[in-house]
Amino acid sequence: MQDGTKTTRTFNHLPSSIGAEEAEEIGVEHLLRDIKDNGIAPSPRSVCSHFSCSPCSPAVSDLSTNVTEQLNSLKSLHTHINSVIEYLEKVVDGRLPVNHQILYNLQDIFNLLPNLNIEDVVRSFSVKTNDQLLTIYLSSLIRSVIALHNLINNKLTNRDAELKEEKDEADKEKEKEKGKASTSAKEDASKDKDKDTKEKKVEKR
Numbered sequence: 001m002q003d004g005t006k007t008t009r010t011f012n013h014l015p016s017s018i019g020a021e022e023a024e025e026i027g028v029e030h031l032l033r034d035i036k037d038n039g040i041a042p043s044p045r046s047v048c049s050h051f052s053c054s055p056c057s058p059a060v061s062d063l064s065t066n067v068t069e070q071l072n073s074l075k076s077l078h079t080h081i082n083s084v085i086e087y088l089e090k091v092v093d094g095r096l097p098v099n100h101q102i103l104y105n106l107q108d109i110f111n112l113l114p115n116l117n118i119e120d121v122v123r124s125f126s127v128k129t130n131d132q133l134l135t136i137y138l139s140s141l142i143r144s145v146i147a148l149h150n151l152i153n154n155k156l157t158n159r160d161a162e163l164k165e166e167k168d169e170a171d172k173e174k175e176k177e178k179g180k181a182s183t184s185a186k187e188d189a190s191k192d193k194d195k196d197t198k199e200k201k202v203e204k205r
Helices: 022-033 044-048 062-093 100-112 119-204
Strands: none
Touching: none
């Protein structure tokens, strides 16, 4: 410096905040839903303090996530359809003026709806539904067969264990009987030996 003091550098704390648009928040939510590790949850300090996102809990499976998203989509569709119906009723009753742009958009939506009365479309839906139901049916059959197989294996294992226990008990009883028989034979032999000894002593006298 010009006054002769030593030049120093310091860090100052600047107030800051992180914000995001609605589209960015939706993107963050979709990224958090794609987390595969069920044991790792997004840090509330790093994400949820800045974004009003819902998936603060550990990630769930893809199936439950897809089902939840479809359910929310159907609820949103139901709400929008009710809004359209309410608007059209108010227009018919004269409580709201006719907005041709809205009517054009509704007409475009109706024109984009598929015609489900066509035989080919009905057949396609039936074939697709039957294929899905067949997959579910085969899965149920396979699960039942595997469960029965495991049950039979369990029963066979228990039976073999019981037979082994019975065989061990029979072997132990046989060993005990052999031990008793050998003990009695030794006692008889000792008695005979004592008897012979006494007879010999008597003969010598």
